[in-house]
Amino acid sequence: MLAEIxxxxxxxxxxxxxxxxxxxxxxxxNKIGVQVYQITSIQDDREHILAALDExxxxxxxxxxxxxxxxxxxDITKQCFCEFFDDTLVEDPQVVEHINYLFSHYFDKKPLPSxxxxxxxxxxxxxxxxxxxxxxxxxxxxxxxxxxxxxxxPYEMKHLMREQVIxxxxxxxxxxxxxxxxxxxxxxxxxxxxxxxxxxxxxxxxHIKLAYLPSLGRVRLRLSAKGPDESQLKKEVDxxxxxxxxxxxxxxxxxxxxxxxxxxxxxxLMEQHKTLSLAESCTGGALAQEITTHPGxxxxxxxxxxxxxxxxxxxxxxxxAQLIAKHNVVSIPVxxxxxxxxxxxxxxxxxxxxxxIAGPTKGDGDAEIGTVCIAIATPKGVVSEKFLFGKVRxxxxxxxxxxxxxxxxxxxxxx
Amino acid sequence: MLAEIxxxxxxxxxxxxxxxxxxxxxxxxNKIGVQVYQITSIQDDREHILAALDExxxxxxxxxxxxxxxxxxxDITKQCFCEFFDDTLVEDPQVVEHINYLFSHYFDKKPLPSxxxxxxxxxxxxxxxxxxxxxxxxxxxxxxxxxxxxxxxPYEMKHLMREQVIxxxxxxxxxxxxxxxxxxxxxxxxxxxxxxxxxxxxxxxxHIKLAYLPSLGRVRLRLSAKGPDESQLKKEVDxxxxxxxxxxxxxxxxxxxxxxxxxxxxxxLMEQHKTLSLAESCTGGALAQEITTHPGxxxxxxxxxxxxxxxxxxxxxxxxAQLIAKHNVVSIPVxxxxxxxxxxxxxxxxxxxxxxIAGPTKGDGDAEIGTVCIAIATPKGVVSEKFLFGKVRxxxxxxxxxxxxxxxxxxxxxx
Numbered sequence: 001m002l003a004e005i006x007x008x009x010x011x012x013x014x015x016x017x018x019x020x021x022x023x024x025x026x027x028x029x030n031k032i033g034v035q036v037y038q039i040t041s042i043q044d045d046r047e048h049i050l051a052a053l054d055e056x057x058x059x060x061x062x063x064x065x066x067x068x069x070x071x072x073x074x075d076i077t078k079q080c081f082c083e084f085f086d087d088t089l090v091e092d093p094q095v096v097e098h099i100n101y102l103f104s105h106y107f108d109k110k111p112l113p114s115x116x117x118x119x120x121x122x123x124x125x126x127x128x129x130x131x132x133x134x135x136x137x138x139x140x141x142x143x144x145x146x147x148x149x150x151x152x153x154p155y156e157m158k159h160l161m162r163e164q165v166i167x168x169x170x171x172x173x174x175x176x177x178x179x180x181x182x183x184x185x186x187x188x189x190x191x192x193x194x195x196x197x198x199x200x201x202x203x204x205x206x207h208i209k210l211a212y213l214p215s216l217g218r219v220r221l222r223l224s225a226k227g228p229d230e231s232q233l234k235k236e237v238d239x240x241x242x243x244x245x246x247x248x249x250x251x252x253x254x255x256x257x258x259x260x261x262x263x264x265x266x267x268x269l270m271e272q273h274k275t276l277s278l279a280e281s282c283t284g285g286a287l288a289q290e291i292t293t294h295p296g297x298x299x300x301x302x303x304x305x306x307x308x309x310x311x312x313x314x315x316x317x318x319x320x321a322q323l324i325a326k327h328n329v330v331s332i333p334v335x336x337x338x339x340x341x342x343x344x345x346x347x348x349x350x351x352x353x354x355x356x357i358a359g360p361t362k363g364d365g366d367a368e369i370g371t372v373c374i375a376i377a378t379p380k381g382v383v384s385e386k387f388l389f390g391k392v393r394x395x396x397x398x399x400x401x402x403x404x405x406x407x408x409x410x411x412x413x414x415x
Numbered sequence: 416m417l418a419e420i421x422x423x424x425x426x427x428x429x430x431x432x433x434x435x436x437x438x439x440x441x442x443x444x445n446k447i448g449v450q451v452y453q454i455t456s457i458q459d460d461r462e463h464i465l466a467a468l469d470e471x472x473x474x475x476x477x478x479x480x481x482x483x484x485x486x487x488x489x490d491i492t493k494q495c496f497c498e499f500f501d502d503t504l505v506e507d508p509q510v511v512e513h514i515n516y517l518f519s520h521y522f523d524k525k526p527l528p529s530x531x532x533x534x535x536x537x538x539x540x541x542x543x544x545x546x547x548x549x550x551x552x553x554x555x556x557x558x559x560x561x562x563x564x565x566x567x568x569p570y571e572m573k574h575l576m577r578e579q580v581i582x583x584x585x586x587x588x589x590x591x592x593x594x595x596x597x598x599x600x601x602x603x604x605x606x607x608x609x610x611x612x613x614x615x616x617x618x619x620x621x622h623i624k625l626a627y628l629p630s631l632g633r634v635r636l637r638l639s640a641k642g643p644d645e646s647q648l649k650k651e652v653d654x655x656x657x658x659x660x661x662x663x664x665x666x667x668x669x670x671x672x673x674x675x676x677x678x679x680x681x682x683x684l685m686e687q688h689k690t691l692s693l694a695e696s697c698t699g700g701a702l703a704q705e706i707t708t709h710p711g712x713x714x715x716x717x718x719x720x721x722x723x724x725x726x727x728x729x730x731x732x733x734x735x736a737q738l739i740a741k742h743n744v745v746s747i748p749v750x751x752x753x754x755x756x757x758x759x760x761x762x763x764x765x766x767x768x769x770x771x772i773a774g775p776t777k778g779d780g781d782a783e784i785g786t787v788c789i790a791i792a793t794p795k796g797v798v799s800e801k802f803l804f805g806k807v808r809x810x811x812x813x814x815x816x817x818x819x820x821x822x823x824x825x826x827x828x829x830x
Binding site: 010011012013014015016017018019020022023024025026027028029030035036037038039040041042043044048055070071072073074111112113114115132153155180189190191192194195198201202209210211212213214215222224278280283284285286287288289291292293295296297298301302303304305306307308309312315316345346359360361392393394395397 | 706
């Protein structure tokens with residue numbers, strides 16, 4: 001069984017927004033054994049939409065379309081649906097009621113006639129209730145192919161996918177199982193890894209596929225398998241993964257979980273009733289931002305100081321100015337002092353400190369661009385490491401983030 | 416003249432990564448008058464790649480492909496290129512030299528035979544030097560259509576696009592001009608806006624298109640025009656934009672510039688020799704992260720305190736505990752005190768403070784979920800506002816960010 005995703009909107013094709021909907025939809029479908037064959041982004045244009053639907057139906061059993069459902073004239077997905085299905089728009093009384101409710105509850109006013117146009121839906125469509133917005137989702141079938149239209153606004157689409165589309169797909173389609181397992185490695189290039197594991201990879205059974213996913217110092221090795229028997233698949237992939245793990249033991253740093261590294265950090269901190277603070281210099285809030293994307297992070301995250309200007313490391317964090325003068329602001333002793341002071345100032349159990357030169361120009365001190373020191377203060381002491389992360393600012397910040405969370409996770413896991 | 420983008424990689428189709436390359440490429444092409452007709456994401460699969468190339472050539476004059484150029488066996492774009500162009504791979508001596516240089520300079524070792532496979536390129540390809548990696552870009556032509564293959568690693572691709580592909584496209588193709596102008600509005604829904612401006616929009620000349628782009632409390636109104644004469648286009652769009660602006664004067668908050676709001680904040684602060692600090696509670700580092708993505712931000716950004724736990728607003732920032740007890744931690748007086756204390760602690764001229772409940776559960780205090788207070792402390796005083804931003808955590812944080820930077824920009828502009 002194959003699916004395709006079509007995202008509609010000129011704003012995607014002129015690069016005004018990044019299409020994040022497709023990755024979300026693909027991930028959700030993958031979890032229930034539905035493979036996405038292709039993702040296509042097209043214009044708000046009648047002929048283009050109709051052509052894309054025509055092409056997709058030749059390849060897929062399930063076609064998911066996002067976007068083009070707004071109340072304004074540039075949004076025409078619904079009209080195209082009618083043309084494609086030879087259908088007409090009718091008013092859905094439940095959607096009318098929902099729109100009236102949203103306006104009276106949130107804006108304390110009546111909807112405009114154009115808002116109520118959102119309740120006009122193709123007569124054959126099964127309506128998917130959109131609790132977060134005025135445009136409903138629509139499920140239509142033709143020649144055994146299912147077409148689902150959803151709003152392009154990410155949080156409306158996500159809710160519709162999770163609450164309605166996924167359960168309906170599970171009920172409608174007979175699906176194989178898909179099982180992925182991803183091993184994280186650090187410190188060796190993909191060519192060197194393939195040199196070492198190529199013979200084994202070459203002999204993998206046909207239904208198990210290996211992929212190399214290099215990114216910023218890491219290479220993720222993903223095994224993917226598809227088949228009718230879930231427990232059998234899992235057994236086979238796990239067995240192959242054990243062989244792989246043994247071959248790359250020296251560079252393996254763990255498996256990629258459904259939950260992200262920062263989610264696991266949060267879970268472990270909560271289990272251990274411990275707290276975290278951050279003293280981020282060169283990462284400038286990137287670590288904090290990642291930690292606080294998780295709901296409930298206030299249970300373990302105490303806060304951060306971002307002493308971007310050097311003297312603030314002393315005035316706010318209380319790092320000894322002489323230590324900075326002696327060792328340079330980008331140094332192991334300063335990183336360690338920052339982490340330890342952060343635990344003191346925030347009364348936390350664990351702290352990450354980062355200090356470095358993200359570039360493209362040199363800051364205070366004379367460290368080479370790309371130099372970063374990371375320290376983790378724990379209830380038992382402090383660990384630290386110095387890195388050289390290259391000359392591209394966004395990469396330096398991202399690599400520092402990856403490494404810092406990896407180091408923290410290791411320390412918390414030891415606890 | 417039309418372009419298409421094909422991104423190759425199973426990791427996109429299983430949702431393991433978000434395809435950000437397409438938006439970057441679209442934006443760069445748009446700047447030079449090249450319209451992107453479609454974006455297609457496909458599998459690392461021979462038949463799929465060949466089919467996608469076949470389909471794209473029916474619609475576009477320029478086809479840009481990213482991904483599938485790694486040295487490992489799962490990457491097959493180059494082999495597919497050879498099949499598509501009826502060509503064979505040959506070794507390029509300059510690429511060999513570059514790979515040898517990268518390995519000796521950065522890793523102090525010799526490349527493996529598999530690394531040197533990166534120097535194998537189709538014999539008809541014009542090689543695009545990739546200074547950031549081992550896989551070169553390739554430019555090929557067939558039946559008057561240009562095909563460009565680039566690595567999928569974003570920073571390698573970006574460099575190739577800017578340094579090589581864009582100049583070559585400019586030289587090769589006769590292009591019309593494309594001109595966009597986007598007005599930001601705040602506080603009115605897209606339906607209500609259309610009700611007001613619909614008659615005017617309906618009468619726009621054919622070559623000028625209006626789009627409504629709603630997102631998190633804002634609606635962006637974009638006028639786009641395409642034509643042979645740049646100054647004429649600009650004149651027409653600017654004139655129409657003036658009409659539009661007058662109609663929505665009460666909700667307009669400015670134009671969207673090529674530079675982002677935070678870039679403009681940085682430029683103005685540098686012009687005025689002023690500095691910025693942040694006291695972020697509910698945004699948890701999101702503001703800092705946005706500010707520090709800009710190279711050179713250390714010239715005006717002093718740092719941040721993220722007092723996520725309530726008592727830290729007192730112990731680190733020095734906000735009066737009685738003020739918090741009296742007014743609630745999410746309140747205008749507390750937000751204002753946080754901003755003013757931030758200027759004191761960081762010795763900065765401007766400060767943003769945020770305090771709120773991002774949800775999904777209530778934190779300290781009894782404010783409704785989605786309540787946010789934002790304050791801007793300036794050399795002349797402090798301004799603040801209270802908002803209700805809904806119940807979805809990521810939206811609350813994003814809306815707070817948008818609003819906070821907008822408020823700050825307004826204050827700095829007054830200065």
